[in-house]
Amino acid sequence: MENSISVIEELDILRDQITELKKQNKEENWYSILAEAIQEGIWLIDTEGRTKFANRKMAEMFGYGVGEIIDLPLSILIGEDNQLVSALDTKQCCPEVVEHEVVRLFRKDGSNLWARLSASSIFDKDGQCAGKLISIIDITTCIEAEEELGRVNRTLKVLSEFNQALVRTADEKVLLENACQTVVEIGGYRLAFIGFLKNENKIIYPVAGFGEKEGCLNLRNILEGSLDEKSSFASIVIQTKKPFVMKNIPDNPDFLSRRAEALEKGYMSSIIVPLISDDRVFGVLKICAKEPDAFDSEEVKLLMTLGEDLSYGVMSLRTREKHKRAEEALAESEEKYRTMVEYSNDLIWTLDKNGNFTYANKRAEEVSGYKMANWLGKSFAPMIPLDDLPRIEDIFMKTLSGKSMQYEVTVYREDRSIFTLSVNTAPIFKNNEIVGTVSFGRDITESRKVEEALRASEREKALILESVSELVVYQDREHKVIWANSVAGESVNQMAEELVGRYCYEIWHQRTEPCINCPVTEALKTGKPQEGETSSPDGREWVINGYPVRGTDGEVISVVEVTQEITERKRMERELRESLEKLKRITEETICALATTVEIRDPYTAGHQQRVSKLACGIAREMGFSEEGIEGIYMAGLAHDIGKIHVPAEILSKPGVISKVEFDMIRTHPEIGYDILKTIEFSCPIAQMVLQHHERMDGSGYPAGLSGDEIILEARILAVADVVEAMSSYRPYRPSLGVEMALEEISQNRGILYDTDVVDACLKLFNEKGFKFD
Numbered sequence: 001m002e003n004s005i006s007v008i009e010e011l012d013i014l015r016d017q018i019t020e021l022k023k024q025n026k027e028e029n030w031y032s033i034l035a036e037a038i039q040e041g042i043w044l045i046d047t048e049g050r051t052k053f054a055n056r057k058m059a060e061m062f063g064y065g066v067g068e069i070i071d072l073p074l075s076i077l078i079g080e081d082n083q084l085v086s087a088l089d090t091k092q093c094c095p096e097v098v099e100h101e102v103v104r105l106f107r108k109d110g111s112n113l114w115a116r117l118s119a120s121s122i123f124d125k126d127g128q129c130a131g132k133l134i135s136i137i138d139i140t141t142c143i144e145a146e147e148e149l150g151r152v153n154r155t156l157k158v159l160s161e162f163n164q165a166l167v168r169t170a171d172e173k174v175l176l177e178n179a180c181q182t183v184v185e186i187g188g189y190r191l192a193f194i195g196f197l198k199n200e201n202k203i204i205y206p207v208a209g210f211g212e213k214e215g216c217l218n219l220r221n222i223l224e225g226s227l228d229e230k231s232s233f234a235s236i237v238i239q240t241k242k243p244f245v246m247k248n249i250p251d252n253p254d255f256l257s258r259r260a261e262a263l264e265k266g267y268m269s270s271i272i273v274p275l276i277s278d279d280r281v282f283g284v285l286k287i288c289a290k291e292p293d294a295f296d297s298e299e300v301k302l303l304m305t306l307g308e309d310l311s312y313g314v315m316s317l318r319t320r321e322k323h324k325r326a327e328e329a330l331a332e333s334e335e336k337y338r339t340m341v342e343y344s345n346d347l348i349w350t351l352d353k354n355g356n357f358t359y360a361n362k363r364a365e366e367v368s369g370y371k372m373a374n375w376l377g378k379s380f381a382p383m384i385p386l387d388d389l390p391r392i393e394d395i396f397m398k399t400l401s402g403k404s405m406q407y408e409v410t411v412y413r414e415d416r417s418i419f420t421l422s423v424n425t426a427p428i429f430k431n432n433e434i435v436g437t438v439s440f441g442r443d444i445t446e447s448r449k450v451e452e453a454l455r456a457s458e459r460e461k462a463l464i465l466e467s468v469s470e471l472v473v474y475q476d477r478e479h480k481v482i483w484a485n486s487v488a489g490e491s492v493n494q495m496a497e498e499l500v501g502r503y504c505y506e507i508w509h510q511r512t513e514p515c516i517n518c519p520v521t522e523a524l525k526t527g528k529p530q531e532g533e534t535s536s537p538d539g540r541e542w543v544i545n546g547y548p549v550r551g552t553d554g555e556v557i558s559v560v561e562v563t564q565e566i567t568e569r570k571r572m573e574r575e576l577r578e579s580l581e582k583l584k585r586i587t588e589e590t591i592c593a594l595a596t597t598v599e600i601r602d603p604y605t606a607g608h609q610q611r612v613s614k615l616a617c618g619i620a621r622e623m624g625f626s627e628e629g630i631e632g633i634y635m636a637g638l639a640h641d642i643g644k645i646h647v648p649a650e651i652l653s654k655p656g657v658i659s660k661v662e663f664d665m666i667r668t669h670p671e672i673g674y675d676i677l678k679t680i681e682f683s684c685p686i687a688q689m690v691l692q693h694h695e696r697m698d699g700s701g702y703p704a705g706l707s708g709d710e711i712i713l714e715a716r717i718l719a720v721a722d723v724v725e726a727m728s729s730y731r732p733y734r735p736s737l738g739v740e741m742a743l744e745e746i747s748q749n750r751g752i753l754y755d756t757d758v759v760d761a762c763l764k765l766f767n768e769k770g771f772k773f774d
Helices: 002-023 027-037 056-062 074-078 082-087 140-168 172-185 233-240 253-265 297-342 362-368 386-400 445-467 486-490 504-509 519-526 567-601 608-622 627-639 642-646 660-666 669-677 686-692 713-727 739-748 756-767
Strands: 041-045 051-054 098-106 112-123 129-138 191-198 203-211 244-246 269-277 280-289 347-352 357-360 405-412 418-430 433-443 471-476 481-484 530-535 541-550 556-565
Touching (some): 056 129, 112 140, 386 433, 471 486, 519 541, 567 627, 608 756, 627 713, 686 713
Antiparallel strands (some): 244 269, 347 357, 405 418, 471 481
């Protein structure tokens, strides 16, 4: 303020000196010398707000040459600051000095010029206001320093707040969200979000974010995307491991595609900070500011520190979580193994070096009947029969020498009954020294009984296999006979025992190698049961089944061949097929006869049913129907108008207009046809096809008004074929309309009356494949 007052005083002195100099005709020279001598900017504007004089200091402040600034309008230099515009209004001439501590002016390049400003009115010799004299002191450096200090302090506060949160937070997601919220709320930034890398570091996806106001944050649109894209600034950060600063987003040519979005949401500058662990970038922190060039070097350093602290926090939480999971897994594992041991089906016990019990699980207590708590510290010897004790003691001593032993032993229960165990015993080591033994015993008392029962069962099975009528042969992988029943021997007039050790293909086929496509060979290869048929020179037919037999390791080790004569069954199958074919022919002939009957009663539609059937089959084939399905459509096509047998012939052949009563009678023919056919068993729903062939996709058909998928597909095919044939043929009440008009009809009503796929297939038959009725 003192500097401003001194300048005014100097200007008053200058004014007096200039007045004196005028008298001496030296005005211009002295005026210029004195104005240039002052280190503040001197600015003279007239009553129109135009610059009439500016010293060199003034011009330099604004970035103009002295000549350039003359006659410049006031608005170019001071902008639209209403308060300042009012203060410098040359039409308001007051003698007082107007002072402003801090004002924003604009340099030639558009950058800010922060200044202290003093202005006073000047008057001409008549006492009229001639303009204003303004002095300017440039304080831009001070203001920018204050702003920089404020940003640094703000960033330091962000760091402090985050580090406090880092100490308190135990959840990674909460930590990330707190970091973003702190950056925005404490740091005063517009937006902050964090993204992590995934898919082998080629995709970055958002994990947390916070925006200054609702609607300015859409993490997926802003961040998620491929790092291979050239426009991905995050990829630069990941590759260089250094922060990336965009000083002015709207003016950056590499940000053209996102400029509109940035301006809409108020993003003017941004920084992307890498999150690094073990010299690898695992994510990024992006911060957007609402002012351009918001990130100076000191602020970038502090934000890098924030990134380092954030990386440390994330990795610490992950390490802590890993340790926690490891501890939980260890505890779970210990509990699991304790449970497995305690509730194992095996008997588990440990002995010290003296043969005394140190542990036994629940199963050991259950099987032995002993309460092992009473036996801890006692020897195992009383549980072993005396005659077997020396052997068991010898096994125990060998185990203490470092050997693992496997054996069977008979043990006394508490009630002195006995049970048998299969035991595996191994030494227990502690600090590389054997301190005892651990044993795993399985109660095989019952299994021994089962083995004996199994042996008896095997004998019974052999008796059963001897009594069956099939040839049963047990073979190894080389097709050598291991066992065969008597029927197998009788088939080649030999004793079953004489077949053992010989190759099956040699015995029954007089070959030197296995038969091609033999089910037994295939069963050995695939490990699955196989079946095949063969015939003998005497005309008999056989079915051969090969059943693989697996060993304890799951591998196929042998095969059982069961062969049965099927000569009689084959004969009956052939007779049945012939009977079915005959029945099929009779049915088809019956339907043809009924169709012919209808055509005899209505000579004007003669051949109609055959032509509909032909077209319907063509459509079905085009749509990929099976041969069986096409055959069903063929039969339905022949019979679709069979119900007209119920309609009087004079109505069918009537040349004039048909009355409503007559038409209603004609409309009954699908139901009559259905009643005629419904009791006949067909492989396809022929009766339903006949019943529905006048239904339409929009429900306007008859007799039931079905629509869409309620109509079976075969009936939809018959409907199109029926319409095309009828329109292209002569009728007593109208001449033929032709195929073209018929195709136009189904095209126009495609998807409305007629099924879309069926119409397309029909059009393809006529237009591309040259289908014709005759």
